[in-house]
Amino acid sequence: MSREDYEVVIGLEVHAELSTKTKIFCSCPAEFGGEPNTHTCPICMAMPGTLPVLNEKVVEYAVKAGLATNCEISRDSKNDRKNYFYPDLPKSYQISQFDKPLCEHGYVEIEDNEGNLKKVRLLRIHIEEDAGKLNHDDFTGESLVDLNRAGVPLIEMVSEPDLRSAEEVERYLRKLKSILEYIEVSDCKMQEGSLRADVNVSIHKPGEPFGTRTEMKNMNSFRSITRAIEYEIDRQIDVIEDGGKIEQETLRWDDVSGKTFPMRDKEDAQDYRYFPDPDLVAIKLPEEYIENIKNNLPELPESRKQRYLNEYKISEKDAKIITSSKYLSDLFENAVKVCNNPKAVNNWIISDISRILNEMEIEPIEIPFDANQLGKLVILIDNETISSSIGKKVLEELFENPKDPEEIVKEKGWIQISDEGAIKEVVMKILENNPQSVADYKAGKEKALGFLVGQAMKETKGKANPQMLNKMFKENLK
Numbered sequence: 001m002s003r004e005d006y007e008v009v010i011g012l013e014v015h016a017e018l019s020t021k022t023k024i025f026c027s028c029p030a031e032f033g034g035e036p037n038t039h040t041c042p043i044c045m046a047m048p049g050t051l052p053v054l055n056e057k058v059v060e061y062a063v064k065a066g067l068a069t070n071c072e073i074s075r076d077s078k079n080d081r082k083n084y085f086y087p088d089l090p091k092s093y094q095i096s097q098f099d100k101p102l103c104e105h106g107y108v109e110i111e112d113n114e115g116n117l118k119k120v121r122l123l124r125i126h127i128e129e130d131a132g133k134l135n136h137d138d139f140t141g142e143s144l145v146d147l148n149r150a151g152v153p154l155i156e157m158v159s160e161p162d163l164r165s166a167e168e169v170e171r172y173l174r175k176l177k178s179i180l181e182y183i184e185v186s187d188c189k190m191q192e193g194s195l196r197a198d199v200n201v202s203i204h205k206p207g208e209p210f211g212t213r214t215e216m217k218n219m220n221s222f223r224s225i226t227r228a229i230e231y232e233i234d235r236q237i238d239v240i241e242d243g244g245k246i247e248q249e250t251l252r253w254d255d256v257s258g259k260t261f262p263m264r265d266k267e268d269a270q271d272y273r274y275f276p277d278p279d280l281v282a283i284k285l286p287e288e289y290i291e292n293i294k295n296n297l298p299e300l301p302e303s304r305k306q307r308y309l310n311e312y313k314i315s316e317k318d319a320k321i322i323t324s325s326k327y328l329s330d331l332f333e334n335a336v337k338v339c340n341n342p343k344a345v346n347n348w349i350i351s352d353i354s355r356i357l358n359e360m361e362i363e364p365i366e367i368p369f370d371a372n373q374l375g376k377l378v379i380l381i382d383n384e385t386i387s388s389s390i391g392k393k394v395l396e397e398l399f400e401n402p403k404d405p406e407e408i409v410k411e412k413g414w415i416q417i418s419d420e421g422a423i424k425e426v427v428m429k430i431l432e433n434n435p436q437s438v439a440d441y442k443a444g445k446e447k448a449l450g451f452l453v454g455q456a457m458k459e460t461k462g463k464a465n466p467q468m469l470n471k472m473f474k475e476n477l478k
C-alpha cells in the first residue's frame with residue numbers, strides 16, 4: 001500500500017498578531033522587538049492588583065477579519081481565562097475566548113488541485129493575548145524571560161478539517177495572509193512570528209471515517225509547513241501499515257533533521273479549566289457598530305483583480321499575481337499614478353521585480369524602494385533618458401541602495417546617448433572597424449546589422465539609443 005491508498009485531512013489553527021498600536025489589555029506598545037522587558041507595565045507583567053482593560057481596536061480588527069472571511073459576528077461575546085503554567089505566562093492564565101468567540105462559521109475560497117473554487121470553512125475567530133518569550137542561552141544553559149510580547153493582541157482563526165494536501169494548505173494560508181494584509185489588521189510577517197499556524201494532520205482509507213490527528217505547533221514558514229506535512233503523512237502511513245495506531249499528540253517539527261518529535265509540554269492532555277474572566281465585562285456589539293465596520297471594509301483582492309482587468313487592461317494571470325499581495329498591488333497602483341503606464345509597471349513587477357524577490361528570498365513587503373521611485377524609472381525609459389537595458393541596472397540599484405532613479409542615472413553616467421552627432425560618431429567608428437560585417441550586410445546578410453548594433457552598444461556601455469543606432473546604421477550601409 002502507498003500514499004495513493006490514503007486520503008489526507010488537514011485543519012489549521014492560525015494565529016495572527018494584530019497591528020494595533022498598544023497591547024490588548026494595557027497601553028504598552030504592541031510593536032515587535034525592543035530591548036527585553038521594555039514594552040512592559042504592571043498589567044502585562046501580571047502584578048497583583050492590576051486590572052486589564054480591553055483595547056477596543058482589538059475588537060474592531062477581529063470583527064474586520066471576521067467580515068472579510070464571511071463569518072457571523074457575535075453580538076454577545078466575552079473573554080475567558082485559559083489556565084496553565086509556563087514561565088512565559090506570568091499570570092498563569094491566558095485571557096482568551098472559550099464558548100463565545102467574536103466570529104463564527106465563515107469561509108475562505110481557494111483553488112483546489114483541479115483549479116476549481118473550494119470553500120475552506122472557518123469554525124471560529126477569537127481574540128486572545130500572546131505570551132512572552134523565553135530566550136534560551138545555549139552557552140550558560142540559562143533561560144531568560146522577555147515579556148515584551150506578553151499581551152500583544154492575537155486573533156486565532158480555526159479552520160474546519162477541509163484541507164486535503166500540503167498544496168491546498170499553502171494556498172489557504174497565502175489567501176488568509178493576503179486578506180489580513182488587505183484589511184490592514186496584521187503585518188503578517190511570518191519571520192517575526194506575526195503569522196503562525198498549528199497544523200493538524202490525519203490520514204484514513206477512502207470510505208472510512210477521519211483518522212486520529214496529530215498537531216504540529218507554531219509553524220511560521222511556508223517551506224517548513226509543506227515539508228512537515230509531507231513528512232507527517234508518510235510517517236502516519238508507515239505507522240498504520242506496520243499495524244500500529246496513531247496517537248493524538250502534539251508534535252514539534254525540526255527543520256534541521258526534517259522530522260517531527262513528540263512534545264512533552266504544557267498542552268498535553270491538559271484541562272485548561274476555562275472560566276469567564278471576572279475582571280472584564282462582556283463584549284456586546286451594537287448592530288450599527290458591525291454595520292459601520294462592514295461598510296468601511298477596504299477593497300479585497302478579488303475585487304481589485306477585477307478592477308485591474310477593466311481599468312488597466314492587464315492580463316488575468318498578471319492581475320492575479322499582483323493582487324495576491326497587498327504590497328505589490330499598492331506598489332503597482334501608486335507607480336501607475338506616477339508614470340501613467342500600467343503596461344510597463346505590470347511588466348517590471350511580473351518579471352524583474354518578482355525574479356529579484358525570488359533570488360533574494362524576500363517578501364514584497366521588504367521591497368526597499370517605493371512606488372514613486374518605480375514610477376520614475378518607467379518615466380526615464382518612456383522619455384528615452386535611459387534604455388530599457390540600463391533600466392534593469394537601475395532597478396538592481398534600487399534594490400541595493402534605493403534613491404531617486406534620476407539621481408542614480410546621473411551619478412552612474414547612465415544617461416542614454418540620443419545626440420545625433422554622438423551616435424553618428426560611434427556608428428562611423430564601428431563601420432570602419434568591421435569591414436567584414438559591412439560586406440556581409442551588403443551581400444544580403446541581415447544578421448550582420450545586429451552584430452554592428454551590438455558592437456556600438458558595447459562601445460557605449462549600453463547607453464546608445466538603440467532605435468537611433470539602427471536607423472543610422474541602415475542609412476550609412478545603403
Ligand code: ADP
Pocket residue numbers: 009010011012013158159160161162200201202210211212213
Ligand atoms: P483543539 O482545540 O484541542 O486543538 P479542535 O477540535 O478545536 O481541537 O481542532 C483543532 C483543529 O484540528 C481544527 O483546525 C480542526 O480543523 C482540526 N481537525 C479536527 N479533526 C481533524 C482530523 N481528523 N484531521 C485533521 N485535522 C483535524
Ligand code: MG
Pocket residue numbers: 013198215
Ligand atoms: Mg489545537
Ligand code: ZN
Pocket residue numbers: 023026027028039040041042043044045151
Ligand atoms: Zn503593559
